[in-house]
Amino acid sequence: MSFSRREFIRVGSLAIGGVSLGDFFRIRSAQAEQKWYESKENTAKSVIQIVCGGGIAAQESWNPKPEAPLEYRGPFGVSKTPIPGMVLSGTMPACAKIADKMSIVRSVIGSVPDHGIAQYHMLTGHKVSTAIKHPSVGSVVNHEFGSRGGLPAYIGIPHAELGGAGTGYLSPKYGAFSVGGDPASGNNFQVRDLRLPNGVESRDFNTRRSLRDIVNNEFARLEVDPAPLETMDSFYQQAYTMISSPAVRDAFDLSKEPDELKQAYGFGRFLENGHYGQPYGAQAGMRMMLARRLVEAGARFVTLNFGAWDTHTQIREAYEKQMPALDNAIATLITDLDDRGLLDSTLVWVASEFGRTPKINPSAGRDHWSRVFSIPLAGGGLKRGMFYGDSDATSSEPSKNPVPLANLHATLYDLIGINSDKELMAPGDRPIEIVNEGKVIKDLIA
Secondary structure, rough: OOOHHHHHHHHHHHHOOOOOOOHHHHHHHHHHHHOOOOOOOOOOEEEEEEEEOOOOOOHHHHOOOOOOHHHOOOOOOOOEOOOOOOOEEEOOOOHHHHHEEEEEEEEEEEOOOOOOHOOOHHHOOOOOOOOOOOOOHHHHHHHHHOOOEEEEEEEEEOOOOOOOOOOOOOOHOOOOEEOOHHHHHHOOOOOOOOOOOOOHHHHHHHHHHHHHHHHHHHHHHHHOOOHHHHHHHHHHHHHHHHHHHHHHHOOHHHHOOOOOHHHHHOOOOOEEEHHHEEEEEHHHHHHHHHHHHHOOOOOOEEEEEOOOOOEOOOOOHHHHHHHHHHHHHHHHHHHHHOOOOOHHHHEEEEEEEEEEOOOOOOOOOEEEEEOOEEEEOOOOOEEEOEEEEEEEEOOOOOOEOOOEEHHHHHHHHHHHOOOOOOEEEEEOEEEEOOOOOOOOOHHEEO
């Protein structure tokens, strides 16, 4: 291994900050051994991640078992799809109609049936470790590609960090921009910090920004480790770009959408109140409509959450309240993307940390079950009308094409254009694979 004069000068400067020649050689050695692949945009140029926290029961959604005994099959019937022999639950008539646009994986294998641990696994692709925090899929996409069209690369509606899945060992600058409000309010929805404070004009804002740049550049020149300053600077730059761009502000403006389409998504319908006092229809529909507007304007990764699915009791009542809004909003989102020519370039996936027990419990609910469950996807280069894998007759175990979460994540990353075998550098100069031993599921890809 050879070094240039410039690198030896750099060692001298680093030594002032406590980094020795041995440390420098160790860093270079770790970098040399790091597995690296260039990330290039693939078919999924944008991603919409819909998080349904708590664990949706496959039996009451994506993989009903109508032939199972009553205590296993649950309280709902089925909805026929355009694919012969394939059905969804009776709770999902809208998604059943457009199942020929979807790709449903019915044999996903999780790990520990604990909410926080399982959600972390689902949103990062890694099991929880006491030694290190892993970045979420959205943060990895932000790290590999960065922003596009003036919008943050990674946006959370209303927020993003669930199950402890944040930026992990990556810089905080790769975290999500959280909109800070709920689009369920419709035309009254406003994004936090997207307007100049009262009394501050654009000319004053530009002057303050220039002064800040001068100060930051001087500090960066003097600092041995300017990383925290660079992180803060990236936040300022993002805020400036968003505030100063009419196109970016318009992307968040739901008043630009026709009332008929808002109603199609669920606004003014499905009026059972959800969390934070807003009707389920407005919550599911307006969050998904905003997600569509954002990817249409250039956002790379948008995550949103909806509902509370930890149904240990009274599963019939819980699903009768929440599922109509979710079913309608997902079907409308996929159809809307397809009608606009965006579905083939936008990957939609519904992430729920695990499934529910095969048998209905004495409280008329289902408990945690991670040994097999279903994950629905659509677009982004996936095959359409695909029902991949299956569980056994009672939804107890995989019976066909089991899919470990690592394989699911490797497939998502492949569609996005990221080789999941690539190693990113964690603190301590420790290269870590984006996904550990994940294999792309070729049969899902068009």
